[in-house]
Amino acid sequence: MEKIQVDNALIRQFKTWFNENELKLVSDQLNQMYPQDIAMVIDRLSKEEARLLMNSLQKETVIKVLVEMDEPAREIFLSAFTPFEIANEFIDNMNSDDAVYVLNHFSTKIKEDVIGQLEDIEYASKLLSLTHYDENTAGSLMAVELIKAYINWTVAQCIEEIRVQGENVESIYVVYVTDPLERLVGLITLKNLILAKPDARLADVYNKEVISVSTSTRVEDLANITKKYDLVVLPVIDALGRLVGRITVDDVVDVIKEEADEDYQLMSGITEDVDGTDKVIILARARLPWLLIGLMGGIASSRFIEMYEDQILIHPEMAFFMPLIAAMGGNVGVQSSAIVVQGLANDTLGTRNIAQKILKEIRVALINGIICSVVILLYNLAFNNSTQLAITVSIALITVIIFASVFGTFIPLFLNRMNIDPAIATGPFITTTNDLLGIAIYFTLGRFLYNTF
Amino acid sequence: MEKIQVDNALIRQFKTWFNENELKLVSDQLNQMYPQDIAMVIDRLSKEEARLLMNSLQKETVIKVLVEMDEPAREIFLSAFTPFEIANEFIDNMNSDDAVYVLNHFSTKIKEDVIGQLEDIEYASKLLSLTHYDENTAGSLMAVELIKAYINWTVAQCIEEIRVQGENVESIYVVYVTDPLERLVGLITLKNLILAKPDARLADVYNKEVISVSTSTRVEDLANITKKYDLVVLPVIDALGRLVGRITVDDVVDVIKEEADEDYQLMSGITEDVDGTDKVIILARARLPWLLIGLMGGIASSRFIEMYEDQILIHPEMAFFMPLIAAMGGNVGVQSSAIVVQGLANDTLGTRNIAQKILKEIRVALINGIICSVVILLYNLAFNNSTQLAITVSIALITVIIFASVFGTFIPLFLNRMNIDPAIATGPFITTTNDLLGIAIYFTLGRFLYNTF
Numbered sequence: 001m002e003k004i005q006v007d008n009a010l011i012r013q014f015k016t017w018f019n020e021n022e023l024k025l026v027s028d029q030l031n032q033m034y035p036q037d038i039a040m041v042i043d044r045l046s047k048e049e050a051r052l053l054m055n056s057l058q059k060e061t062v063i064k065v066l067v068e069m070d071e072p073a074r075e076i077f078l079s080a081f082t083p084f085e086i087a088n089e090f091i092d093n094m095n096s097d098d099a100v101y102v103l104n105h106f107s108t109k110i111k112e113d114v115i116g117q118l119e120d121i122e123y124a125s126k127l128l129s130l131t132h133y134d135e136n137t138a139g140s141l142m143a144v145e146l147i148k149a150y151i152n153w154t155v156a157q158c159i160e161e162i163r164v165q166g167e168n169v170e171s172i173y174v175v176y177v178t179d180p181l182e183r184l185v186g187l188i189t190l191k192n193l194i195l196a197k198p199d200a201r202l203a204d205v206y207n208k209e210v211i212s213v214s215t216s217t218r219v220e221d222l223a224n225i226t227k228k229y230d231l232v233v234l235p236v237i238d239a240l241g242r243l244v245g246r247i248t249v250d251d252v253v254d255v256i257k258e259e260a261d262e263d264y265q266l267m268s269g270i271t272e273d274v275d276g277t278d279k280v281i282i283l284a285r286a287r288l289p290w291l292l293i294g295l296m297g298g299i300a301s302s303r304f305i306e307m308y309e310d311q312i313l314i315h316p317e318m319a320f321f322m323p324l325i326a327a328m329g330g331n332v333g334v335q336s337s338a339i340v341v342q343g344l345a346n347d348t349l350g351t352r353n354i355a356q357k358i359l360k361e362i363r364v365a366l367i368n369g370i371i372c373s374v375v376i377l378l379y380n381l382a383f384n385n386s387t388q389l390a391i392t393v394s395i396a397l398i399t400v401i402i403f404a405s406v407f408g409t410f411i412p413l414f415l416n417r418m419n420i421d422p423a424i425a426t427g428p429f430i431t432t433t434n435d436l437l438g439i440a441i442y443f444t445l446g447r448f449l450y451n452t453f
Numbered sequence: 454m455e456k457i458q459v460d461n462a463l464i465r466q467f468k469t470w471f472n473e474n475e476l477k478l479v480s481d482q483l484n485q486m487y488p489q490d491i492a493m494v495i496d497r498l499s500k501e502e503a504r505l506l507m508n509s510l511q512k513e514t515v516i517k518v519l520v521e522m523d524e525p526a527r528e529i530f531l532s533a534f535t536p537f538e539i540a541n542e543f544i545d546n547m548n549s550d551d552a553v554y555v556l557n558h559f560s561t562k563i564k565e566d567v568i569g570q571l572e573d574i575e576y577a578s579k580l581l582s583l584t585h586y587d588e589n590t591a592g593s594l595m596a597v598e599l600i601k602a603y604i605n606w607t608v609a610q611c612i613e614e615i616r617v618q619g620e621n622v623e624s625i626y627v628v629y630v631t632d633p634l635e636r637l638v639g640l641i642t643l644k645n646l647i648l649a650k651p652d653a654r655l656a657d658v659y660n661k662e663v664i665s666v667s668t669s670t671r672v673e674d675l676a677n678i679t680k681k682y683d684l685v686v687l688p689v690i691d692a693l694g695r696l697v698g699r700i701t702v703d704d705v706v707d708v709i710k711e712e713a714d715e716d717y718q719l720m721s722g723i724t725e726d727v728d729g730t731d732k733v734i735i736l737a738r739a740r741l742p743w744l745l746i747g748l749m750g751g752i753a754s755s756r757f758i759e760m761y762e763d764q765i766l767i768h769p770e771m772a773f774f775m776p777l778i779a780a781m782g783g784n785v786g787v788q789s790s791a792i793v794v795q796g797l798a799n800d801t802l803g804t805r806n807i808a809q810k811i812l813k814e815i816r817v818a819l820i821n822g823i824i825c826s827v828v829i830l831l832y833n834l835a836f837n838n839s840t841q842l843a844i845t846v847s848i849a850l851i852t853v854i855i856f857a858s859v860f861g862t863f864i865p866l867f868l869n870r871m872n873i874d875p876a877i878a879t880g881p882f883i884t885t886t887n888d889l890l891g892i893a894i895y896f897t898l899g900r901f902l903y904n905t906f
Contacts, residue, residue: 016523025780034664035680163648165683172644172683173626190643191625227710228489230703232626232685245540249702250683253709257680261715261795267720268791268879269784276796280813284820294784295825298777299832306775312769319765319772320758323779324751330748330780331722331881338721341728342714358457360733372748379752426721428784432885435780 006040012042018049027056035055035064036331043070050077059093066090067098071105083110091127095170097143097251100130100191103292105138119265136194138222139215141255142236142245148176149202156198158188173233176243177206183241186210212237215244219255223345226252262423263341267334269294269428290428297432301326301439308443310451318446322439327406327440328372328397330431336361337410337426345423354413361409362402368399392449396442403441406436459493467494471502488514492521493767500529503725512546518541520551524558536563540570544580548623549863550596550704553583557593579679594708595689595698599822602655604638609651610687611641623890626686630695631658636694639663665690670695672708677800679705715876720787722881742879750885754779754892761896764903772839772898775892778833779827782891783848783884789814789861790879799867799874803821807866814862815855816837822854857887858895 017026026371030038031051038057038230041052042065054062080087090112091099103111111131118124126144133139145168149158158175164174175193177186186208188196196205212235213222226234227247233253236245257394260274269290274283305312305322312319338355373394380390412422479794483491483506491510495503495518507515507530519527529794531539544552544567545599564584571577579597588590597619602611611628619625629644639659641649643841650659665688666675679687679702687705688873689698715726724741727736758765758775793810833843861883865875 006455018455031460034682055772071837126702129828159865160649162644166644166648166870171642171685188695190647191619192614193618193620194643194647227703227706229487230701232624232702246575248683249685251700252707253680256706257713257799259716260710261799264713264717264720264795267717268787270788270791274792275799276792276810276813280816280820282818283792283813286818287785288821288824290788291781291784291821291825292828294780295777295828299829302773302778303777305776306770309773311764312772315763316765316769317759319775320755320762321751322772322775323754323758323888323892324748326779327747327751327783327884328744330783331744331884332740335723335743338717338723339727339729339736342717346710346714346728357729360729362735362738363733363734367733368741368744371741372744375745375748399635427787431780431784435776439776 003257005038011041011044014045014053015049018045018052022211023052023056026053029063030061031054031058035061038065038066039070047076051080059089061094063090067094067102074102074105083113087114088119090124091115092118092429095143095145096123096126096130097141097247099127100140101172104135110135133215136219137215137216138213138219138234138247139245141219141222141251142175142215144245145171146243146246148178148182148243149188151179151206153202154198155196155200155202155205155445158202159198165236169289171248173411176210176235176246177202178243184212184235184237184242184243187235210235213247214239220259220345222247223252223255223259227256228273231379241346248302254346259345263345264425266339266421266423266429285351285352292294294428294432297436301436304436305443308447309444313448315389315446315450317389318443319391321389322442324376325393325396325400325438325442329400329434332365332368332401332404333408333430334426334432336365336405336421337412337430340409340412341422341426344412354410357413358406358409361405365402365405366398367452369398372401373398388450392442392446395449396438399445400434400438400441402435407433407437459490460862462499464494466803467498467506471505476509477503481504483509483514484511486662488517489521491518494524494634495526496523503530504533512542513516516543519554521881529560536566537570540567540862541572541785544568545571545573545576546655548596548598549576549583549698550578550594550700552580553593556580556584557588565729575814586668586899588808590668591666591670591689591700592698592766593673593689594672595611595668595700596676597698598622599688599696599699600625601696602628602641604630604656605630607651608646608649608653608655608658608773611646611655624701627690629663629699630655630774631696635696637663637665637688637696640688646829663688666700673712673798675700676705676708676712680709701853712798716879719795719874719876720791720880735790747881750889754889757889759890760897762898762901765901766902768899770842771845771896774842775895777829778849778853778891778895782853782887784807785818785821785854785857786861786883786887787879789818789858789867790875790883793862794875794879797865807863810866811859811862818855818858819851822851825854826851841903843845845895845899848902850896851896851899853887853891856890860886860890 013025016409028407042053047051050073057065068232076192076331091102094102106114115124128210149161149164160170172190174187174189176184177428186314187210188202188206192205211229211231215236215238222234229251234247235243236247265273270286271289272286274286333420352369357410376397377390379394411430412425415425416422460714467479497507498506503526510518547555556567568581578658583640600615600618600622615625625643627640627642629637630641632638636661639661639664641655641659645658662676664682664684666678668689668691675687685702687700689700690694717775723739724742725739727739829850830843830847833846864883865878868878869875
């Protein structure tokens with residue numbers, strides 16, 4: 001099997017084969033492809049072509065492709081089946097983590113219908129309890145399939161268990177060791193199992209150093225733990241310390257990427273998880289809320305400036321620097337909030353309190369504020385603008401920079417303490433607030449300074 | 454061993470122990486901690502405390518902590534040793550990927566000195582060739598330690614090889630199968646090795662489906678491959694198809710996180726990799742370049758507005774909406790560029806050409822532009838602003854939104870084609886460009902429309 005580039009040429013090839021009803025050629029090609037690549041092809045076919053393609057697959061490949069394909073295509077494909085068929089032909093053949101992932105995309109009604117139709121009652125019961133975990137916790141990500149050995153077993157018994165259970169567990173890296181009450185006490189890697197004597201007791205060869213999470217551990221925390229300790233699989237225990245599941249690194253990688261993408265999109269003023277291939281209307285809807293916030297900010301700015309209309313008529317040069325002041329406030333605010341949001345996400349903020357962090361930000365702001373103010377002062381003096389204007393712009397600029405960094409630091413910290421995702425404070429929100437703040441400071445100071453000098 | 458929370462209390466505890474010279478207590482505590490946590494403690498101690506701590510560790514723990522600690526602390530610690538000691542006491546005991554990671558933080562001179570002092574000439578030669586790979590390629594991330602078996606071996610021979618080589622290879626998940634010319638032909642998982650009969654021939658039980666990368670594969674591409682195919686380890690082959698190394702998922706996770714953080718910071722106008730715990734001067738320096746770009750943009754805006762001074766004096770209300778127009782241009786530009794940058798990074802842009810993508814962005818911009826323009830038109834009419842102003846603002850707004858999305862889409866695509874990181878196009882760069890663009894469009898249109906209506 002080769003990795004195949006899913007490109008326009010391949011998609012056109014498939015479409016031609018479907019047109020000419022060359023289903024043998026389709027199926028030969030699919031047999032050489034990984035499920036992930038097949039899923040990418042499906043996402044670019046018509047409904048009817050996708051159905052024909054799925055029908056050309058071997059049953060075990062169908063299961064794998066179903067898990068990999070995008071939600072709309074999966075929904076369309078499954079809508080041709082009854083809950084009984086979905087349960088016993090598809091869900092029953094999936095690992096529990098994949099099954100829960102697919103089930104959680106259904107409405108509660110359909111989800112419970114499907115689980116209720118499973119002929120394997122024990123599996124149904126497991127899936128039902130798995131679907132009850134909050135989707136931001138370890139419980140919702142874990143698979144219950146794992147290899148477990150009791151501490152009083154021998155190595156040979158443990159290997160026999162792998163032989164018996166191994167078929168149900170896709171990738172085995174370690175065997176978890178529990179006490180008779182099912183409480184996790186350690187692990188043994190397959191490597192050490194191979195190297196140990198068959199009659200050795202597990203108690204003598206197992207590793208007590210095992211890092212685990214609880215079913216209620218937050219997904220971000222388990223991602224940080226996996227990353228920090230370089231794990232490939234993480235056991236999950238319940239409140240009584242009993243081993244109930246495991247989370248594999250591939251799911252953690254997906255979490256890390258999704259969280260990063262989400263923060264990035266919030267920062268850029270996009271509210272939903274979209275990508276460039278989504279429909280125009282979905283892309284537009286994901287962006288509109290932030291644009292409306294920007295619009296409200298702009299209207300508020302306009303009302304504020306209106307109050308200073310007389311000043312603009314006397315000193316129209318004040319208006320020249322409005323965009324500069326507003327933009328600088330926005331830029332500084334975004335920088336400060338980004339550092340805080342990233343620090344919270346990566347758990348690298350250190351442990352000092354909010355006041356100390358804000359003081360530190362003020363020191364950073366002072367350095368950059370002084371440099372920027374001096375640059376603009378020299379510019380204004382060099383280009384023969386009035387001294388009043390030069391002084392007003394420079395003092396306003398440094399004031400705006402300091403206020404913007406305090407706000408940019410404080411708002412995400414405050415949101416985090418209120419248990420609201422601090423990432424919503426970045427991007428358009430902070431830019432808009434600081435635009436407005438900048439204009440207010442500029443004109444208030446301007447009136448005062450023009451009257452003073 | 455327990456996961457220990459590295460918090461202020463623990464750091465204070467260590468500092469007290471060092472003050473009172475209670476090195477036994479320090480070493481007892483350290484024995485219960487993971488290297489990753491010890492490294493976090495070191496990053497918050499003084500130079501002298503860090504030295505004392507490192508001296509309290511067992512030698513094999515020192516090696517692990519050295520790889521985990523931050524660069525400044527590592528440099529300070531190693532500066533007390535000669536190149537010969539660094540080579541044979543530390544580097545010689547590291548896995549090749551860790552050794553290369555540490556060596557690549559030295560200057561070329563010290564790096565070559567240290568490698569030259571290694572008593573293990575064979576390892577020195579391996580490390581030397583590893584340090585020559587470009588740091589953005591698979592070659593620089595791979596470890597040469599791996600378990601390899603020839604296809605004509607039996608399962609028992611393969612297990613014997615694990616026994617012999619296993620000590621050098623930290624985590625073993627699979628054994629790679631090669632032909633007599635060392636070319637990678639497949640793999641066998643440890644699970645299947647355990648389940649196979651000892652006298653079975655590898656040729657009969659190995660798995661031909663193996664996804665590999667070449668030494669020159671770009672780091673982003675191998676991250677995408679690992680994520681897509683849910684791999685925990687990825688073999689690396691040279692141009693002749695020979696197996697030369699392997700990359701483990703923990704290193705790939707680090708790459709994914711670093712790339713995401715870097716894009717996030719560029720988007721927020723921060724040029725260097727910094728976090729909230731860095732020194733004030735470093736934080737200030739990382740942000741200043743973008744602020745200066747914003748300042749230049751602001752100055753350019755002011756020159757532009759100055760040309761329209763007469764218009765502001767006749768119609769001061771034009772000035773009220775300047776910040777709104779500039780901010781909306783900036784917001785839309787960031788949204789468009791973020792979608793493109795993320796699509797390029799995740800390889801989800803699809804395969805349509807630049808012109809088609811820009812056309813799609815224009816359609817998104819038209820929808821949101823029309824909505825925003827209507828909102829602001831209704832506002833202006835409702836609040837008794839002149840019809841001229843109302844029409845000017847609305848027409849300028851939709852024009853700015855369309856231009857901003859075209860620029861936001863085009864610039865990162867263009868940079869990418871020029872092999873420049875498209876992420877630098879996001880954030881302050883696009884905001885500044887679009888601020889300026891917005892002001893220009895607004896006043897040019899304004900003069901025209903005021904004269905027309």
